[in-house]
Amino acid sequence: MMAGLREALRQDLLVGDGAMGTYLYQMGFPVGISYEELNVEQPDVIRGVHRRYVEAGAKLIETNTFSANREKLSKFGLEGDVEAINRAGVKLAREAAGDRAYVVGAIGSIRAGKRKNVRTADVEAALQEQIAVLLDSGVDGVLLETFYDLEELLLALKLVRRTSDLPVIGQFATDGTGSTQDGVPLHEAFLRLRDAGADVVGFNCRSGPNGIMRALEKLAIPDGLFTSVFPNAGMPDYVDGKYSFAAAPDYFATSAQRFADLGVRIIGGCCGTTPEHIAAVASALRGYKPGSEAIAAVKPADVSAAVQVTAPPAAAAQGNTAETGRPAEPSILDLVKERHTVIVELDPPRDLSIEKFMAGAASLKEAGADALTLADNSMAVTRMSNLALGYLVSEKAGLRPLIHIACRDRNLIGTQSHMMGLHALGIDHVLAVTGDPAKFGDLPGSSSVYDLTSFEIIRMIKQLNDGIAFSGKPLKQRARFVVGAAFNPNVKHLGKAVERLERKIEAGADYIMTQPVYDPKLIERVHESTRHLKVPIFLGIMPLASGRNAEYLHNEVPGIQLSDEVRARMAGLEGETGRRVGVEIAKELLDAAMSYFNGIYLITPFLNYEMSVELTRYVWEKAPDRKLV
Template sequence: MDLRTALKQRVLVADGAMGTLLYGNYGIASAFENLNLTHPDTILRVHQSYINAGADVIQTNTYAANRLKLARYDLQDQVTAINTAAVHLAVKARQAADHPVYILGTIGGLAGDTDQDIQRATPAEITASLTEQLTALLATGQLDGILLETYYDLPELLAALKVVKAHTTLPVITNVSMLAPGVLRDGTTFADAIIQLAAAGADVVGTNCRLGPYYLAQSFENLAIPATVKLAVYPNSGLPGTDQDGQVVYDGEPSYFEEYAERFRQLGLNLIGGCCGTTPLHTAALVRGLASRSVVPHVSHGYHPAAPSLAPANGQHLFLQKVATQKTALVELDPPKDFATDKFFKGAQRLKAAGVDGITLSDNSLATVRIANATIAAQLKLSYGITPIVHLTTRDHNLIGLQSEIMGLHSLGIEDILAVTGDPAKLGDFPGATSVGDVRSVELMKLIKQFNSGIGPTGKSLKQATDFRVAGAFNPNAYRTTVSTKSIERKISYGCDYLITQPVFDLANVQALATALADNHLDIPVFVGVMPLVSKRNAEFLHHEVHGIRLPRSVRDRMAQAELDGNERAVGIQIAKELIDGICEHFNGVHLVTPFNRFKTIIELVNYVQQKNLTPTK
């Protein structure tokens, strides 16, 4: 009897975890798939343990046996050998079984992986990697089906399913993974995902990983899907914890699975197994818990997809509207290092009176501890009516903290963010501190923009859409006559709305940036950085010690002469005005960086930018 027929006739019990079982019970923490070659007896024992526990379906030890993931261990040239060995071990385990056992060739998803090399893989590279692994699995001629599991990204799973269907007529099981019950992380409902996958040719559609029986059972309740769709579930043993060494552990009791087995059957599930933290004891519990193996048709409630009706917040982003046609000045301020904040807020009020279009607030620049910029931003907006643009670094916040910060900013009505990596922690007050870096700055941009759809990172509705505009940082100082726009194009693809550059001191760099944007047809607002010099010492420090900033010899010589003449401030302002003149020939946006909270200097430059609107530069 083939697998398709068996699924029609009875509920099948699948095996459980391979990786967590190897790690927890066998003390192995490496490329688990390579154990097919180096420790075949260990893998064979795991398969036999699940079969002895009553599993009708087992999966090959090939979840991450693709070129992209094996490259972490320099095993990318072992794809065929590892996958072939995996199938042979599963077949060998089945030969000793006292009941029919079906073997699924497992292929795992890539979109949920945190490895940056994998995140940067192109769709073509992902398809090639999947095809290579699939070919190796199918070449054995011993499989009963293909299992595509742990796919957080529905388009990736649909693409993988298309590839598999083009190469084989074997049944295909497709499992999405959810961060919250009933919804994928992009906001697609579980029901909608099931319908799309079934329509694309999946024989069985379900879910695995991340969530335990409680939440996955909820996900299958009242599903508005066709009654003909066959369903699968592979829950984790429960939510993970950590042991005294900080290692992830699962302690879900097998008896808990026994309680849920019959409930899953009554919900219309055809294939019931386990994922992370489950063991052969959990498989045996599923077998015991099933009151019958007869299939219970799930009830179709009809399918009526509802488009979200979330109106975005009424953010004005007036400075972005203005920069399209007029010269526009933003000013960067560092939040105070102490609680004597009167000077800071008085200076901000003076900047507002001078007509500054927005104040950008650094996030512990140079890794130096300051008052949280979100707190300062809230005071500027709510108490003084000033538009704040908040820098948000990936250095100081893990993925949880970043999402919390984003939600907090929206709650305060602050909708402008500059997404940056941040200066390395070792540069600052506490060189022993760590830089987090859960995501890159472009991924932070994408995360922020997801909130604009009214959908949180887990896919759940936020009950309101945000209206964030996201800036990206760019450093034109590394170039002279040409500028590579690859990083700009990448930022735009991730949701960047405008650019804020590092301070420039050479107009050749400004010309090069303008030319590059025009040649590549990149129409994006740009605020070019200008930092007025206050002394020769300041100029030499910036040139020699601040990464990403270089001053032409001519500028440094002028500041050296100004030191001798005793007019450093005046010359510094004059250089800044000359830079503003050159910038305004190409761009409408100027980003003024305040040196040492010298508000008087910056106000003079804000006025100078504003005057450009009265006497436009030719």
Template sequence: MGILDSIKQDKILIADGAMGTLLYSYGSDCCFEELNLSQPNQIYNIHQAYLNAGANIIQTNTYAANYHKLERYGLQDQVKEINGAAVRLARKAVTNHDAFVVGTIGGIRGIKPQATPIEEIKRTFREQLYCLLLEGVDGILLETFYDLEELETVLSIARKETTLPIISQVSLQEVGFMQNRVPISEALSRLEALGADIVGLNCRLGPYHMLSTLEEVAIPKHAYLSAYPNASLPSYVDGKLQYESDADYFTEAALSFRDQGVRLLGGCCGTTPAHIEAFSTALKGAAPVTEKKVKTRERMTVVTPPAKKTAPPLFEKAKKEQSIIVELDPPRKLNTDRFMQGAQALKDAGIDAITLADNSLASPRVCNTALGSIVKSEIGLRPLIHITCRDRNLIGLQSHLMGLHQLGIHDVLAVTGDPTKVGDFPGASSVYDVTSFGLIDMIKQFNQGISLSGKDLGERTSFSVGAAFNPNVRLIDKAVERLEKKIESGADYFISQPVFSEEKLMEVYQATRHIDAPIYIGIMPLTSSQNANFLHHEVPGIKLTKDILEAMGKHKDDPKQASQEGLTIAKGLLDAALELFNGIYLITPFMRYELTVELATYAKKYGPFHSSRRMHNV
């Protein structure tokens, strides 16, 4: 008799609970799947504990035993050994029990679906699937899938390779929905149509939210329902995750799951043999439900309101005429008087926007969003806020975007950010949950009124998204390819690193003539010979010509003349840049805003007489 035969006898089967939670509580903090080889008794004893608690189905300790995840530990060449040992341990455990063994395969994609190509998932999945099937499992459990495309792909493969029962479980993003806004009822129907024998939910949320979701799910016509809730929401205490839900709560929840038509009930994160025993005891002899009333409620079919009216995007001006933006870095110290004086002077010079870097060179500065908001409200100058991926995780980045929207700041520059080791705190963590590409995607999704996780934001944002462009490379074509990929992600315009030669300006122009997105060319006045040498030799992405280094070197002992020489060089570059590009990006060195004010004034005087000669984006 197999798993499906048991269910057809009007039984509600009880599955086991968490493996990792118990191993973690025992002090294991490594690759849990490797313990199949190094600590087999520990795995065997956990299986026994769940069987003694009343489980009819136990899963192999193979959730992450695939090439992709084992590679993190240097164990990618032991896929066969780890999966094989896991099945043998589970088989040994059920020897004296009326129970089944299912081979577990966990999802790979998380909140960033495109991070793992589907072809890589296929290869990884097939290898693990074959290992489990060769060892002789009673079924396959596909669990904790956040991305429906991934689960549909691997389910289709598994269905072609075996006639064994397949359990396919997705994870909730919020009640009723997966992270890509697919309703759970639709997802489970699609899995049933692809041949899954049991469909359901596991992980992420506890009984309360799972039950709320199952209320909206009809009992499948050809498959059965399953549920593996977490014990509770975890807390973080003394450096460890803890689940505090007691087993009595699961006793109460068991009958509610039965009433929703669940025929396979187990546990996920935080659950222990005590929780499984609560399920088993509560449902002993209980008859399954074969009909139920499906709750219908107003789905989130509410049309997201259009974005609020804002000023035309900054980059639209650069498509038609001269546009000047100036970077003025937030100060490292709390006194912002000089910064505000600079912002006012730049406003008086007639620039279009002030750009504020986000802790440039990984050194802490006054929050650029706070200063941008003050500049906007007190001076009336448009702020363009840089956002790095280094300092905020996915939660923080989304919160940050929501805050910018509320402040009415809609011009942003998405950058990956300098690594922390170059800054004041080299031991600090660099987050990098996403790169600039992922951040651009996220911002564009916000413009559709949808968060990265697929939740409805209630209204659309109206961000115009800039991206960084480094033309100071040996092979300009490679830099342009990267630029084109950023356009595919949704970049509206580009801001370049400072350019220090007319030849490079012409090279950039020729290489980007086919691109419609405006490019703001970076021009930065040099302040001294030391400044020039530092930029040339130590700052990534910046190279100066021999002529410029020599010109600045002539004034190494005369700061005033050196500064004047830097302005002369910058004006010459401006002359060349304005012949080719509408967008100019002036970079203020060391808060010396008088330099960029002079350059902005020079460019404004230059523009009207030569606008017809500008070639880029005309």
């Protein structure tokens, strides 16, 4: 006979289950259907997923009812089936769990971060209806998950507490910042949830283990609360219309041990996780006995120290352009034919202050960077417009901007309009990318457009160079865009990746920028596999900032793989020491890259532009003695 869930939490650490929706997607069920309807339409499938998680070691499983409320089900014409779907969800979970796992009724946010999309009265009515059915169906507790606002989570908690004393778990979606989306500091939010009757408070979705770990480390958990974490399997990738996730089961196992050491009492997985992830977590935590404290506050590492740099070489000579009246450098295509050429990436800020960004641009110009490349809301996190910053970089720092253009945020109309604005500003170097899915960024309620693939956007931009609009109508002028494409060499089958790259070149790509590479042998393989291509390749090098940064990149960010040697060298390093060793490793990688490639693409971590300044200067120190193989 199992103890009650509340008593189990006092005595032990519980392994939760993993994803339902993304796992069904991996099984072949398409996006755009109601996964909750499968409770009644294909019960064997749902029961089977639950059973796999229990067999993997989960001691707490969630009902497949995350979106089984009237508001969400109405999109599929199922608003009249709330009771049937929720009751079936509890029944299937209970059948799979038997006496081996607790069953909690899963209830998701209705607003999902959209502040005014549903009236509060409608939210309350929909939550009340679902809560009543789940409680009446015999769950062991209630899981309120993926809430962005404290207001809505408190409302759901109070509705449960009106009629039930069952344990309640309340979870926010976080990107590692210290506040809820409605602006309440997390410590205060946790206090208010405790006072309203929550037993467990934690985080799920939106972030992988690294982001949730950062959020926890900034917190002192109030007395009387346990914590829970259900991270995503890293950031999702979106290639050829399919989603995939980066974090492997062994990384989840290591992260689970760290969460346990922080006092977390329930550890499971969210989007992208599978029974294999949960089996790894269960194995890693087997025999682990939690202490009496919920969690101790841990201070984040000091990242304020700057990397020291040496004096720069003279800046490259500039030419003129009569069209804009401003000094302009030769195209990077011209430069890279003659010498090593350095492109540096600097992320636009996430707030309204641009002082540090502009200081970085000026320092990189002084160090001799040939272009500054600006991402387009990378990782689906809202940042300042790269078009506006690109213009300021050109005007105030005298440095060529290279602008990323993502397929995610703009439809065909917006994309052509954006490109026309770039042309008017004299910004003619761009990089065409797919863009990370909006669902996993800081505004998950926003839509991913994806009117175009990365191949199509390259073709359409080059069409502007022919004086033809996206609509096919002739334009009075021709654009002069130099279009780049992204390339990820960190894959098992490099040959297939090169074939994909060849298709981008056929679509019109003028140059290639790679994901960061952390293995000299892979740099050589990339050279051998691409030397037949007729366009220049800029080899990506990103200095590591810390051991944790290294593990996050390796395990959670799609398209980045670190060698075992690099991970070992960075292990446990933080602050200035971590950055110093990260720069040393990057210099070793530059030694290898400069032997094979004229194009160097330096990626700046966390706006620590001093690291990229030092590496840019290192290129110029080494370049005179370098000859290409």
